[in-house]
Amino acid sequence: MNAHAPQPAACDVEIRPERGQRAVFCGLTSIVWLHRKIQDAFFLVVGSRTCAHLIQSAAGVMIFAEPRFATAIIDERDLAGLADMNEELDRVVTRLIERRPEIRLLFLVGSCPSEVIKLDLSRAALRLSQRLAPEVRVLNYSGSGIETTFTQGEDACLAALVPGLPEGMEVDDDLLVVGALADIVEDQFARLFAELGIRARFLPARRAERMPSVGRGTRYLLAQPFLTDTARALEERGARRLAAPFPLGAEGTTGWLRAAAEAFGIDPARFDTVTAPGLRRAWQALAPYREKLAGKRVFFFPDSQLEVPLARFLAREMAAELVEVGTPYLHRAHLAAEIEQLPGGTRVVDGQSLDDGLDRCRAARPDLTVCGLGLANPLEAEGLTTKWSIELLFTPIQGYEQAGDLAELFARPLDRRARLEV
Amino acid sequence: MQLTVWTYEGPPHIGAMRVATAMEGLHYVLHAPQGDTYADLLFTMIERRAKRPPVTYTTFQARDLGGDTAALFKDVVAAAYERFRPQAMIVGASCTAELIQDDPGGLAKALGLPIPVIPLELPAYQKKENWGASETFYRLVRALSGTPVERAPVDGRRRSCNLLGPTALGFRHRDDLIEIRAILDRLGIAVNVVAPSGATPADLGQLGEADFNIVLYPEIARAAAQFLEKAHGQPFVETVPIGVGATTRFVEAVATLAGVDPAPVLAGAPSRLPWYSRSVDSTYLTGKRVFVFGDATHALAIARVAAHEIGFRLVGLGTYTREFAREVRAEAALHGIEATITDDYLDVEAAIQAAAPELVLGTQMERHVAKRLGIPCAVISAPVHVQDFPARHSPQMGFEGANVLFDTLVHPLMMGLEEHLLGMFRDDPEFHDGAAPSHLGHRPSDGTHAVGRAPAASPLAPAPAPIRIEGEAAIQTASWAPDAEKELKKIPFFVRGKARANAERYARERRLPLITLETLYDAKAHFSR
Numbered sequence: 014m015n016a017h018a019p020q021p022a023a024c025d026v027e028i029r030p031e032r033g034q035r036a037v038f039c040g041l042t043s044i045v046w047l048h049r050k051i052q053d054a055f056f057l058v059v060g061s062r063t064c065a066h067l068i069q070s071a072a073g074v075m076i077f078a079e080p081r082f083a084t085a086i087i088d089e090r091d092l093a094g095l096a097d098m099n100e101e102l103d104r105v106v107t108r109l110i111e112r113r114p115e116i117r118l119l120f121l122v123g124s125c126p127s128e129v130i131k132l133d134l135s136r137a138a139l140r141l142s143q144r145l146a147p148e149v150r151v152l153n154y155s156g157s158g159i160e161t162t163f164t165q166g167e168d169a170c171l172a173a174l175v176p177g178l179p180e181g182m183e184v185d186d187d188l189l190v191v192g193a194l195a196d197i198v199e200d201q202f203a204r205l206f207a208e209l210g211i212r213a214r215f216l217p218a219r220r221a222e223r224m225p226s227v228g229r230g231t232r233y234l235l236a237q238p239f240l241t242d243t244a245r246a247l248e249e250r251g252a253r254r255l256a257a258p259f260p261l262g263a264e265g266t267t268g269w270l271r272a273a274a275e276a277f278g279i280d281p282a283r284f285d286t287v288t289a290p291g292l293r294r295a296w297q298a299l300a301p302y303r304e305k306l307a308g309k310r311v312f313f314f315p316d317s318q319l320e321v322p323l324a325r326f327l328a329r330e331m332a333a334e335l336v337e338v339g340t341p342y343l344h345r346a347h348l349a350a351e352i353e354q355l356p357g358g359t360r361v362v363d364g365q366s367l368d369d370g371l372d373r374c375r376a377a378r379p380d381l382t383v384c385g386l387g388l389a390n391p392l393e394a395e396g397l398t399t400k401w402s403i404e405l406l407f408t409p410i411q412g413y414e415q416a417g418d419l420a421e422l423f424a425r426p427l428d429r430r431a432r433l434e435v
Numbered sequence: 436m437q438l439t440v441w442t443y444e445g446p447p448h449i450g451a452m453r454v455a456t457a458m459e460g461l462h463y464v465l466h467a468p469q470g471d472t473y474a475d476l477l478f479t480m481i482e483r484r485a486k487r488p489p490v491t492y493t494t495f496q497a498r499d500l501g502g503d504t505a506a507l508f509k510d511v512v513a514a515a516y517e518r519f520r521p522q523a524m525i526v527g528a529s530c531t532a533e534l535i536q537d538d539p540g541g542l543a544k545a546l547g548l549p550i551p552v553i554p555l556e557l558p559a560y561q562k563k564e565n566w567g568a569s570e571t572f573y574r575l576v577r578a579l580s581g582t583p584v585e586r587a588p589v590d591g592r593r594r595s596c597n598l599l600g601p602t603a604l605g606f607r608h609r610d611d612l613i614e615i616r617a618i619l620d621r622l623g624i625a626v627n628v629v630a631p632s633g634a635t636p637a638d639l640g641q642l643g644e645a646d647f648n649i650v651l652y653p654e655i656a657r658a659a660a661q662f663l664e665k666a667h668g669q670p671f672v673e674t675v676p677i678g679v680g681a682t683t684r685f686v687e688a689v690a691t692l693a694g695v696d697p698a699p700v701l702a703g704a705p706s707r708l709p710w711y712s713r714s715v716d717s718t719y720l721t722g723k724r725v726f727v728f729g730d731a732t733h734a735l736a737i738a739r740v741a742a743h744e745i746g747f748r749l750v751g752l753g754t755y756t757r758e759f760a761r762e763v764r765a766e767a768a769l770h771g772i773e774a775t776i777t778d779d780y781l782d783v784e785a786a787i788q789a790a791a792p793e794l795v796l797g798t799q800m801e802r803h804v805a806k807r808l809g810i811p812c813a814v815i816s817a818p819v820h821v822q823d824f825p826a827r828h829s830p831q832m833g834f835e836g837a838n839v840l841f842d843t844l845v846h847p848l849m850m851g852l853e854e855h856l857l858g859m860f861r862d863d864p865e866f867h868d869g870a871a872p873s874h875l876g877h878r879p880s881d882g883t884h885a886v887g888r889a890p891a892a893s894p895l896a897p898a899p900a901p902i903r904i905e906g907e908a909a910i911q912t913a914s915w916a917p918d919a920e921k922e923l924k925k926i927p928f929f930v931r932g933k934a935r936a937n938a939e940r941y942a943r944e945r946r947l948p949l950i951t952l953e954t955l956y957d958a959k960a961h962f963s964r
Contacts, residue, residue, distance in 0.1 A: 034511070035494040039470025061530035061559060066445040067473045079440065086437045089560045092534075101436035108438060125468045125531035128497070158470025159497040159531070368518060387475030387487065394485030 026352055026359045028343065033366025036387055037316055037341050038403075039158030040166025041124065042071045046406060047170055048081045050193045053117040053221050056082040057109065058156070059102065059134060060124030071403070081116070083109065087126055102137055103144075106151075116149060118221035120170060123155035150221065152177065162341040164239040164317050164406065167193055171217060174224060175246035178216075181228025187212040188273050189225055189252065191244070192237030195409035202236075202260075202412060205270060208287045211277050216243075227252050234273050236260060236411065238351070239318035241344050258350040260411045261319075261419060262326035263295035268350065291413030298417025299330060305424045307332035312379035314388060315339040315365045316402040321351045323383070323405065328356050331420060335359045336379045339370060381423060398426045441780050441800055443755040443818055447557035447567025448529045449474055453631075454571040454655075455525060456488040456603035460635040461575075462521035464512045466504075466532035466539050469494040481821050482604050491515040495532070505537045512543050516550070523579065523636035524548070525571065527555035551636065553578045563778075565654040565730065565756060568602055572631055573658040579639040583667045586646065594693035595625035597645045597669075599660055600652035601632035606733065606817040607831045608632065609824075611651060614833030615676065618686060621700050624693045643667040647692045651675070651832070652732050654756060676832045677736035678744055678840065679706045706834035708841045712745050720845065724933075726751035726792035728775065728783055728801050729816025731759030733831070735766050737796050737815045740840055742770060747844075751775060751790040753783065780804070791936050794848060799823075811847030913942035916951045923955065937962045 041064055044056045058064050065084035085105045090096045102121075110116060119141070121134045134153040142151040154173040156166040171191065181187075188211050190202065199215055206213035214225035216233075227233075229251035235244065238259050248254070257272030258265045267288060274284045311333050313320040320340040327333040335356065343363040345352070355361070362370070374382060375395065382392055382399045389399040400423055410419040448465060455463040456478050465471065472492050478484045493511045495504050512526060526539040540554025553574050557567045598615060601608035612632065619626055627645035628638045648663055648671035650656045660671040670692060676685035683701060690697035704710065711717060725747040727738045731754045741747040752767040753775030754760070760776045767774035775786045780800045787795060787804055795805040795812040799820045805812035814823060815831075830836040915923070919938075926934050934955070941958035942950050 034492055035469040036472045036475070036492075037469055038473055039468065041470065042473075062439075062442060062444075062446040062563065063448075063471060063530050063559065065439045065442045066449065067470060069441055070473055070477060083438055083440045084442075086439050087560060088437060089558070091436055092560055096436070098436070105436050105438045125470065126534060129500070129531055129534045157497075158468035159495065159500065162469065385476075386480050387472060388479070390479040390483055391485060391487045 025357050026355050026361055028345075028352075028361045028363055031339075031362050031364040031366050031369070033364075033369060035162070035315070035341065035365045036367045036385055037365070038071060038163040038385070039067070039125070040156035040161030040163065040169055041068055041122065041158075042156075042163050043166030043170065043406075044068060044082045044122065044156065045071060047167060047193060047217075050196075050219065051118065051217050051221065052219050053115060054081065054120060055109065055113060055116045055118070056120045056122055057106065058082070058084040058122045058124055059127045059132065060084055060087065060122075061126045062086055064124045064126075081113070087130075092130070098132060099137060099140075103141065106141055106145075110145065110149060119145075119149055119151045120173070121151060121153040122166075122170075123153065123157055125157045125159050128155060128157045128159060150177070162318075164237070164319070165241075165342070167237070168240045168242050171240060172242040172246045174217060175227065175243060175250060178224055178250070179226035181226035181231050181250075181252075183228065183230050185228060185230030185232070186277075187214050187225075187231075188277065189214050189216060189227060189231050189233035189247075191216045191233050191235050191247070192240055193217055194236055194411055198409045198411050198415060201414055205287060205291065206273065209270070209274055209277075209279050209284065211273060211279070213273075232273075232276055234269065235347060236269075237319075238322055238344070238348055239342075241342075241347070244347065254347075256350060258325070258354065259319075259322040261322045261416075262330045263292055263299060263413060263416050264330055265322060265326060266295070266411070266413050266416065267292060288413075295413040295416040299420050302417065302420035302424045303331050305427060306420065308334060309380040309427065310334045310336050310377070311423075312336040312374050312377060312382045313338045313340070314370060314374070314382065314384035314402075315341040315362070316383075316385050317406055318342060318344075319402075319405055320383070321348050321355070321361065324359070325351050325354050326419065327423065328359070329354060330416075331423070333381075333423075336377045337362060337370075337373060339365060341365060381427060383423075398430050400426050437779075439779070443778050443780070443798065443800065444564035445474075445477075446530055446559045447562045447564060447570070448527060448555075448559065449477070450564040450567025450569070450655075451525065451527060451555055451557060451571040452478070452488055452490055453564075453568050453602040453604050454575065455490060456484070457601065457605075457631040458489075458634050458636070460522040460637070461489060462515055462519045462524050463488075463490045464508075464515050464524060464526045464539070464543070465490055465492050465529055466508050466527070466537060467492045467494070467529035468496070468531050471529045471531075478603055481819060482824050483821070484603070488603075489519065489521070491519075493532075500535065504532075504535055505542055508537055508539060509542050509546060512548075512552075513546055516546075516548050521550065521636075523551040523553065523575075525553045525555055525575070527557055528559075530559035533559050551578055566758065568655045569658050572599075572602075572655060573662060575631075575636070576639060576642065576659040577662055577666075579636050580642045580663065580667065581640045582643075584643045586644065589646070589694065593623060593625050594646045594695070595627040595644070596689070596693070597627050597642055597648045597663075598629040599648055599650050599671075600656035601629065602652075602655055603632075604817070604819060605652065605655075606730075606815075606819055606823060607829060607836075608652070610828050610830035611832035611836065613828065614830045614835055615649070615651065618676075618682075618700060618833055619689070622686070622690055622693065622695050622697065624689065624695065643669070645669060647671060649689065654730060654732055654759070675732050675736050677733070677836060678740035679708050679834065679837045680743060681736060681739065682706070682833055682837060706837040708744055708837040711841050717746070717845075720848070721746045722748045723794055723848065724748055724750040724790070724792045725794045725796055726787050726790050726801075727815070728753045728755075728787075728795075728797040730754060731756040731763055733816035734763060735759075736831075737840070737844075738766055738770070740837070741796065741844060744837070745841065745844060747794070750792050751786055753777065753786065791932065794844070796844065813843045813847050815843070912939050913947050913950050913954075916949055919950050919952050919955045922952055934959065 091098045138151040138153040152173045154169040218224045227250045231252035234255050255272045255276050258268040260266040260269040324338040337360045339362040389401045478488050526543040543552045648660045650660045650673045663669045672688045674685040676682040686697045734754045738752050742749050749770040754763045755778040764774045784804045796815045798816050802812045938958040
């Protein structure tokens with residue numbers, strides 16, 4: 014039990030479904046971090062000018078070098094049937110691979126328009142794979158906004174990787190960690206698992222040819238809370254999920270590591286020895302922020318599906334008060350360990366009705382509002398302090414060594430407001 | 436299908452949002468999936484607007500497609516009306532909703548709302564952002580400008596005009612407007628309505644009361660002005676007042692239409708640009724090679740300022756606004772060059788490399804290209820970045836705009852005296868080839884330009900190697916004889932790139948396999964005409 018927990022763990026969390034206007038990015042946005050993670054992969058969105066504009070806007074206008082993503086923009090000629098769309102796609106891919114010969118893995122990423130016109134990207138991927146093999150493997154998934162929100166794009170991408178993963182052994186002594194983590198975080202976790210005596214492999218790997226194997230003996234740990242389809246695909250390959258909280262904050266990280274340690278029969282004393290230094294540093298780094306965040310009332314707008322673990326972290330480790338925890342989609346099984354640690358009476362909203370949410374937020378006047386980029390400045394202008402949630406995806410926040418950084422992301426907006434005199 | 440890494444313009448419904456967001460009392464219901472809501476951040480983050488755009492998205496999902504997306508659209512329109520109570524609404528579809536063909540206009544009409552509801556048809560697979568802004572503004576003006584009014588006789592009456600074109604997310608629109616208003620005020624001309632920026636639908640109903648219109652941004656307001664000319668008999672001025680010459684012509688044109696005397700506004704030296712360009716320090720600007728790319732309004736205006744008001748030499752001019760390709764081609768022809776008309780930034784990059792400019796005046800895309808090539812750059816046009824909405828007053832239009840442009844265009848370059856010092860002291864450690872202008876902290880690639888090392892390319896002249904040339908011209912570059920190469924190093928670095936390129940071009944055109952000392956000076960003589 015954690016001595017810092019302000020309230021007892023409770024099951025009386027109110028989960029309220031909501032439908033209406035949403036204000037969340039679509040799954041294409043996750044390409045922004047996925048293409049940094051898988052270093053020899055290219056993401057080709059098959060979509061409209063809107064898709065291209067979205068990615069470049071969400072990526073903070075532009076990334077310097079020529080990025081490993083692009084959009085094949087469907088135009089009038091394609092839609093009118095004047096051009097054969099498959100031929101056009103083959104032409105675009107050929108030009109792309111000529112230009113970027115270092116690419117080993119190409120994702121054809123479906124979009125709203127490609128889904129609506131029922132362009133069969135799985136067949137296109139198969140056809141192109143045969144043509145480009147063995148140098149380039151071609152996979153497809155959908156990042157469309159009619160099927161995915163924001164982080165679900167990563168889920169769809171990883172799920173597309175699963176069927177092609179090498180077959181694992183019947184008895185698997187390795188742990189599979191699933192979900193894109195910043196390289197530095199991945200390396201920290203790999204070291205911790207190694208000290209525990211567990212060999213850990215990571216999905217996605219940094220290079221296409223080094224993707225981990227999976228099989229009937231595989232036990233896996235989700236590093237991100239939005240991997241519904243990936244988990245399902247892994248289960249279909251026979252892998253088993255280890256139930257755990259997510260590695261956000263000191264407690265979350267310990268709980269996450271412990272789930273693996275217990276499953277792999279690691280001696281509890283050894284677990285304590287291995288985790289003690291990191292845990293100590295995490296609490297040390299968190300202490301100054303706890304002073305700033307304790308008692309602060311926090312409102313989460315739905316965005317990344319990280320909201321529930323983040324709320325748990327803020328409530329338990331930072332002693333913040335949760336006004337409302339909105340999330341675009343709530344996977345109750347994957348988040349079971351998180352939900353049960355939320356303070357009693359926490360209101361979790363599954364889904365979104367933007368204007369109703371704004372009404373509740375304005376009425377509650379929270380000390381800190383966690384929201385998407387479209388809402389942040391207008392709410393600041395209304396006198397509310399905000400934290401833009403997309404930074405929580407682009408910044409390394411998992412694990413012991415990043416616990417302080419995570420707290421700082423929430424404390425900085427409050428700090429800014431406190432400093433400014435004009 | 437077009438392979439696109441970055442795009443100069445968003446889809447046409449973004450243009451509609453720029454108009455709606457600029458206005459007051461107007462609401463836009465957009466039939467679109469949730470991903471399209473990213474557009475809000477363009478306004479709230481890039482432009483730092485304090486209010487959300489007045490846009491409600493239906494955010495339909497895959498599960499709605501099997502059901503009734505049309506009913507969803509109607510519900511959303513009705514709810515948006517109830518919540519926001521706008522004076523008028525515009526309704527339309529984004530790219531995805533266009534494919535499901537729900538007819539937003541017809542559905543909204545069927546609701547029988549007590550306000551004007553204007554349907555927008557913005558073909559997303561064909562048109563782009565600026566066209567969308569123009570079409571939206573035109574539709575609004577057409578629907579709301581009302582019946583022609585009888586204007587009072589002009590005798591002795593103060594004349595009035597409308598200012599058309601400024602939108603949300605427009606490049607310097609906020610500050611341009613302040614300058615133009617000040618000029619009109621000094622001319623004694625009243626401003627009847629400014630639109631779209633700050634106008635309500637009711638204000639659009641007053642448009643017909645003005646004596647004439649001023650089109651500040653033809654991409655956005657020309658269509659509306661042409662309609663007003665026809666429907667309300669209002670002539671319009673379309674001279675874009677960017678630069679001293681254009682501002683002077685603008686003042687004269689406006690004064691003529693209003694029957695007032697332009698002299699008080701033009702008297703004296705209303706801009707510092709002419710004197711700054713004539714002062715001896717600016718000698719170093721003379722004939723500097725510049726490449727200009729942007730939307731048509733800004734590319735044309737800046738090309739003229741660069742060539743005629745600062746004395747640069749235009750080596751490239753282009754636009755991504757295909758609708759204005761003819762004008763841009765004609766302007767390019769006046770400078771003896773061929774215009775680059777493309778919306779593919781890789782083509783623009785190739786054109787910049789081929790033209791080997793010493794300064795690039797472009798958009799945020801060209802800023803990145805120039806950075807990669809190590810060429811100084813200033814941003815003169817959309818697409819915009821958060822930096823393009825400075826806290827200070829920073830217009831491009833009017834006489835103050837000309838002052839701002841002088842600074843903007845000259846700042847990335849080395850100051851005149853500094854350039855001479857570099858030539859004189861180029862062997863000194865502080866003045867080695869890699870030294871950046873002292874007023875610029877950054878270098879494209881620090882570390883490679885360590886003191887005492889002679890880099891292959893000077894900051895002002897990129898190595899010409901990666902030029903992509905098609906067909907016949909793509910023959911091998913001649914190699915350099917050692918003595919010629921050595922001689923090249925003695926040439927001041929800021930002209931060395933040009934010397935290298937000229938010698939290689941000279942050799943290529945004559946199919947010389949080797950560039951000797953002789954070739955180097957032959958080329959110098961050849962190109963020094």
